[in-house]
Amino acid sequence: xxxxxxxxxxxxxxxxxxxxxxxxxxxxxxxxxxxxxxxxxxxxxxxxxxxxxxxxxxxxxxxxxxxxxxxxxxxxxxxxxxxxxxxxxxxxxxxxxxxxxxxxxxxxxxxxxxxxxxxxxxxxxxxxxxxxxxxxxxxxxxxxxxxxxxxxxxxx
Amino acid sequence: xxxxxxxxxxxxxxxxxxxxxxxxxxxxxxxxxxxxxxxxxxxxxxxxxxxxxxxxxxxxxxxxxxxxxxxxxxxxxxxxxxxxxxxxxxxxxxxxxxxxxxxxxxxxxxxxxxxxxxxxxxxxxxxxxxxxxxxxxxxxxxxxxxxxxxxxxxxxxxxxxxxxxxxxxxxxxxxxxxxxxxxxxxxxxxxxxxxxxxxxxxxxxxxxxxxxxxxxxxxxxxxxxxxxxxxxxxxxxxxxxxxxxxxxxxxxxxxxxxxxxxxxxxxxxxxxxxxxxxxx
Numbered sequence: 001x002x003x004x005x006x007x008x009x010x011x012x013x014x015x016x017x018x019x020x021x022x023x024x025x026x027x028x029x030x031x032x033x034x035x036x037x038x039x040x041x042x043x044x045x046x047x048x049x050x051x052x053x054x055x056x057x058x059x060x061x062x063x064x065x066x067x068x069x070x071x072x073x074x075x076x077x078x079x080x081x082x083x084x085x086x087x088x089x090x091x092x093x094x095x096x097x098x099x100x101x102x103x104x105x106x107x108x109x110x111x112x113x114x115x116x117x118x119x120x121x122x123x124x125x126x127x128x129x130x131x132x133x134x135x136x137x138x139x140x141x142x143x144x145x146x147x148x149x150x151x152x153x154x155x156x
Numbered sequence: 157x158x159x160x161x162x163x164x165x166x167x168x169x170x171x172x173x174x175x176x177x178x179x180x181x182x183x184x185x186x187x188x189x190x191x192x193x194x195x196x197x198x199x200x201x202x203x204x205x206x207x208x209x210x211x212x213x214x215x216x217x218x219x220x221x222x223x224x225x226x227x228x229x230x231x232x233x234x235x236x237x238x239x240x241x242x243x244x245x246x247x248x249x250x251x252x253x254x255x256x257x258x259x260x261x262x263x264x265x266x267x268x269x270x271x272x273x274x275x276x277x278x279x280x281x282x283x284x285x286x287x288x289x290x291x292x293x294x295x296x297x298x299x300x301x302x303x304x305x306x307x308x309x310x311x312x313x314x315x316x317x318x319x320x321x322x323x324x325x326x327x328x329x330x331x332x333x334x335x336x337x338x339x340x341x342x343x344x345x346x347x348x349x350x351x352x353x354x355x356x357x358x359x360x361x362x363x364x365x366x367x368x369x370x371x372x373x374x375x376x377x378x379x380x381x382x383x384x385x386x387x388x389x390x391x392x393x394x395x396x397x398x399x400x401x402x403x404x405x406x407x408x409x410x411x412x413x414x415x416x417x418x419x420x421x422x423x424x425x426x427x428x429x430x431x432x433x434x435x436x
Binding site: 005 | 315
């Protein structure tokens with residue numbers, strides 16, 4: 001427990017160790033620490049950015065989906081409208097066609113009726129004349145009464 | 157030592173004697189074989205155990221930290237790297253907290269002081285008889301394994317720190333500023349003798365308190381270990397009790413060991429910070 005030259009030896013050792021530590025130990029370790037700190041900070045920032053982008057993408061996707069749904073609904077509505085329209089048109093066309101056919105049938109019926117009337121008229125006149133002839137053959141001369149007969153025929 | 161019949165007092169004295177190398181009374185250079193011989197060697201003698209252990213421990217510290225520093229990268233740290241970085245970060249935080257100036261020396265200095273003193277103090281936890289016993293087998297008369305229980309070691313470090321404090325005081329404030337700080341305050345230039353006395357005591361108290369605090373704590377701790385070790389010779393019952401006491405004291409001592417290293421480091425930082433600061 002005497003103070004002796006160990007004191008000096010210890011001091012020299014101390015300075016040598018401190019010098020070595022300052023030169024070869026502290027700077028590389030500190031640099032690694034600083035670099036790692038920066039890397040971690042960068043990584044965290046990138047993660048944050050990624051998260052944000054993901055959120056944006058999700059929002060965009062849901063927007064797209066919504067829009068598409070709306071469009072699809074619109075298209076369906078349009079198609080339905082168009083279908084109704086088509087049916088309506090078809091109905092109208094059919095109705096018009098039917099009417100036309102009915103009209104033409106009626107027309108032809110009327111024509112037939114007229115024709116039949118003409119024919120009947122002629123025949124009635126002939127029959128009347130034939131009847132009258134038979135009667136008048138017995139009583140009167142047909143020629144004498146011809147103007148009468150024509151008058152009757154016109155009345156028909 | 158149990159091989160010879162030693163009294164308790166001799167046992168304690170033996171444990172407190174350094175392995176001193178110096179000039180023997182006969183004129184030859186050699187190891188002192190008794191406390192008296194060591195005393196007679198005067199100042200020009202070396203405590204080989206103190207120097208050897210402290211250099212050995214310092215080299216362990218530097219080798220481990222250097223090996224990490226060489227491979228240190230920003231990537232995922234390995235186990236040792238993690239541990240070393242943890243200590244470095246801890247020191248860096250302490251220095252940033254207490255040291256306001258800019259000096260690339262302070263942080264490595266603090267790291268060296270902390271780890272080195274911690275390793276020296278940790279030698280206290282080795283059972284007191286192990287290393288002296290091995291030394292005895294190697295033919296060495298004494299071996300004190302804890303360098304920080306040798307005032308030479310603690311004063312050596314404290315005086316080095318003191319030297320740095322004076323050096324940076326003069327470097328930062330100029331010689332005039334440093335002398336002015338010693339002579340012109342706190343009482344102004346008319347109270348010059350009182351100023352020199354007060355500031356001188358203040359200045360010298362720094363290394364003395366630094367050295368004596370560490371030495372005193374470690375010496376007292378070592379002494380208690382030695383006293384507990386004495387109980388091992390007193391039969392099975394007392395021996396077992398001694399074992400339990402030794403364990404308890406060692407656990408408590410872990411705290412002291414770390415605390416003293418930390419205090420030495422922190423005070424060094426604070427003293428250097430004061431050296432860098434302009435007074436008033």
